[in-house]
Amino acid sequence: MKIKFWGTRGSIPVPGESTLKYGGNTPCVQIISGSGKSLILDAGTGINNLGNKIISDNQNTGINLLITHSHWDHIQGLTFFQPFYKEENSINIFAATNNNLPVEKILHYQFKEAFFPVGKEILKAKINLTRLKENATFNIDNFTVNTVSTHHASGTLGFKITIDGTTIVYLTDNEVYCNTADKPDIDLVREKNIELIRFCEEADFLIHDTMYDYDDYKNKEGWGHSSNLTATAFAAAAKVKNLIFFHYNPLYSDDKIDKFISDSIQLSKKYDLSLKIIPAQENKILTF
Ligand SMILES: [Zn+2]
Ligand SMILES: [Zn+2]
Numbered sequence: 001m002k003i004k005f006w007g008t009r010g011s012i013p014v015p016g017e018s019t020l021k022y023g024g025n026t027p028c029v030q031i032i033s034g035s036g037k038s039l040i041l042d043a044g045t046g047i048n049n050l051g052n053k054i055i056s057d058n059q060n061t062g063i064n065l066l067i068t069h070s071h072w073d074h075i076q077g078l079t080f081f082q083p084f085y086k087e088e089n090s091i092n093i094f095a096a097t098n099n100n101l102p103v104e105k106i107l108h109y110q111f112k113e114a115f116f117p118v119g120k121e122i123l124k125a126k127i128n129l130t131r132l133k134e135n136a137t138f139n140i141d142n143f144t145v146n147t148v149s150t151h152h153a154s155g156t157l158g159f160k161i162t163i164d165g166t167t168i169v170y171l172t173d174n175e176v177y178c179n180t181a182d183k184p185d186i187d188l189v190r191e192k193n194i195e196l197i198r199f200c201e202e203a204d205f206l207i208h209d210t211m212y213d214y215d216d217y218k219n220k221e222g223w224g225h226s227s228n229l230t231a232t233a234f235a236a237a238a239k240v241k242n243l244i245f246f247h248y249n250p251l252y253s254d255d256k257i258d259k260f261i262s263d264s265i266q267l268s269k270k271y272d273l274s275l276k277i278i279p280a281q282e283n284k285i286l287t288f
Contacts, residue, residue, distance in 0.1 A: 001031075001032065001033060001034055001163065001164055001166055001287070001288055002030075002031075002032040002285050002286065002287050002288075003029065003030070003031055003032075003168065003205065003207075003244075003285070003286040004029070004030040004032065004283075004284075004285045004286075005023070005028075005029055005046070005246075005280045005281060005282055005283070005284055005285075006025065006028040006029065006030060006046030006047060006049055006050045006282065006283070007023065007025030007026045007027050007028040007029075007042075007044040007045055007046020007047070007077075007282060008022055008023045008025070008027070008046070008246055008247070008248060008280040008281065008282050009022075009023060009024055009025060009026050009027070009044075009073075009247070009248050009250055009282075010026070010027070010073055010172075010173075010209070010211050010225070010247040010248060010249060010250065011026070011073050011249075011250045012026065012072075012073065012250050013025050013026055013044075013045045013076075013250075014250040018253035018254060018255075019253065019254060020254065021254035021257075021258075021281060022248055022254055022257050022279060022280070022281050022282065023046075023280075023281060023282020023283070024282070025044060025045040025046035025048075025049070025077075025282055026044030026045045026046060026072075026073040026074070026076060026077070027041070027042040027044040027046065027073060027074055027172055027246070027247060028040065028041070028042050028043060028044050028045075028046030028047040028050060028077065029041040029042065029170065029207065029246075029280075030050060031143070031161055031163065031168060033141070033142060033143065033163045033164055034164050035142070037062070037141040037142060037143070038064070039064050039065075039066060039140060039143055039145075039161060040063070040064065040065045040066070041065075041066050041068070041159065041170050042066075042067055042068055042074045042075075042172070043065060043067060043074065043075050043076075043077045043078045043081065044073050044074055044075070044076060044077055045076055045077045046077065046282065047065075047077035047078070047080075047081050048077045048080045048081070049283075050081075051077075051080070051081040051082040051083050051084075052082055054082070054083050055082045055083060055086070061088075061089070061090055062090060062092075062141070063083055063089060063090070063091045063092070064091075064092045064094070064140050064141070065091065065092070065093045065094070066094045066095070066132075066145070066159055067093065067094070067095035067096065067103070067106070068096060068150075068156055068157050068158065068159070068170070068172060068173060069095075069096050069098035069152065069153060069155060069156035069157065069173065070095070070096075070098040070099070070101050070106045071098070071153065071173070074172075074173075075106060075110065078106075078107065078110050079110050079111065079115075079116050083125060084123045084124070084125050084127070085122070085123065085124050085125070086124055086125055087124040087125065088125075089124075089125035089126070090125065090126045090128070091125050091126070091127050091128070092127075092128045092130065092140070093107070093127065093128070093129050093130070094130045094132050094140075094145075095129075095130075095131065095132060096132050096133075096147075096155050096156060096157040097131055097132070097133075097155050098153060098154070098155040098156055099153060099154055099155055100155070102131050103129045103130065103131055103132075104129050107120065107127075107129070108120060111123075132147055132157060133147065134147055134148055134149040134157060135147065135148065135149075142163055142164070143161055143162070143163045144161070144162040144163070145159055145160070145161055146159070146160040146162075146199070147159060147160075148160070148195075148196065148199045150171060150173060150174035150175075150196070151174050151175040151176070151177060151193075151196070151224060152173040152174055152175065152224035152225075153173075153224060156173055156174075156224075158170060158171040158172075158174060158196070158199070160199060160200075160203070166204045166205070166288070167202075167203045167204050167205070168203065168204065168205040168206075168207065169199070169200045169203045169205070169206045169207065169208075169240070170207045171196070171200065171206065171207065171208050171209065172207065172208070172209050172246055172247045173209055173224060173225065173247065174196070174208065174209050174224070174225075174226060175209075175222070175223070175224045175225055175226055176189060176193055176196075176226045176227075176230040176231055176233070176234040177189070177192035177193055178192065178230045178233065183214070183229060183267060184214075184229050184230045184232075184233040185233075186233045186236060186237055186271055189230065189233040189234055189237055190237040193234060193237075196234075196238075197234065197237050197238045200234075200235075200238040200240055201238050201239060201240075202238070202239050202240065202241075203238070203240045203241070204240070204241050204242060204288075205240070205241070205242045205244060205286075206235050206238070206240040206242070206243050206244065207244040207246045207280065208226065208231045208234070208235065208243060208244065208245070208246060209225050209226045209231065209246060209247045210226060210227065210228045210231045210245040210246060210247065210248065210260070210264075211225035211226060211227075211247055211248065211249050212225060212226070212227045212228070212249055213227060213228055213229075213252075213256070213259075213260045213263070214227045214228065214229040214230070214263075216249070217230065225247070228245065228260040228261070228263060228264045229263065229264060229267055231243065231245070231264075232264045232267050232268050232271070232275075232277065233267075233271060235268075235275055236268060236271035236272040236275050237271075239272070240275070241274070241275070241276065242275075242276045242277075242278055243268075243275060243276070243277050243278070244278045244279070244280050244286075245257075245261065245264070245277065245278070245279045245280060246280045257279065261277065261279050264277055265277050
């Protein structure tokens with residue numbers, strides 16, 4: 001089993017010297033099973049490099065892409081996903097109907113003349129589109145996928161993926177509701193987020209939104225994103241084994257992210273000694 005991060009940044013790509021360690025591309029994650037099957041989560045700009053790799057490795061069949069919602073940072077790589085342009089490819093796209101925009105329209109609008117020079121007739125691959133709703137369960141190859149509604153723009157989904165006995169929850173663009181005292185109160189976090197905590201309970205890996213540090217979060221309450229410390233409290237309350245920080249603020253440098261990770265590790269020891277915090281890094285692979 002592997003998790004590979006092709007894009008880790010929220011909002012807008014930020015390539016440059018200060019983001020080399022954690023990455024500048026927007027969200028795209030690949031889950032690869034022991035038998036080599038894979039699921040792609042989100043189509044931010046990180047999907048461009050993944051598409052090129054799929055083409056160069058000649059892995060052209062059965063591409064499965066799940067999209068959490070249609071905010072730009074989660075779909076902006078779609079038009080440059082090279083497997084779309086190969087006739088021999090079959091691509092299944094599963095997407096939430098964010099703000100009532102169904103998956104066929106998400107794709108259609110990306111190829112409108114105002115946004116892209118050629119229409120979607122240029123796509124050669126066979127593309128199957130599936131609309132997703134909350135609280136659904138379905139299978140793709142040997143993966144079982146459960147969906148949940150997150151605390152973000154209406155219709156945004158989180159995914160729980162079970163494969164080879166391992167559970168991975170992808171909860172990007174989610175606001176952990178909490179207080180804004182000196183540090184998050186874990187009992188309050190449990191009380192205010194109980195449904196999502198139940199969804200994540202005892203997961204092996206939780207990939208979670210950590211857009212802000214705790215001070216910045218205090219000015220961004222209600223914006224649909226979480227802080228490093230509230231995500232840590234949430235993961236401890238849900239008793240997950242590994243918390244993966246993800247969807248970093250585009251204004252944050254590698255040094256800033258290093259600091260907020262060490263603050264979170266310190267806090268996690270107060271909640272749950274066994275909780276492990278892992279920062280997502282672009283192009284890095286977690287193997288387990
Ligand atoms: Zn986002
Ligand atoms: Zn969003």
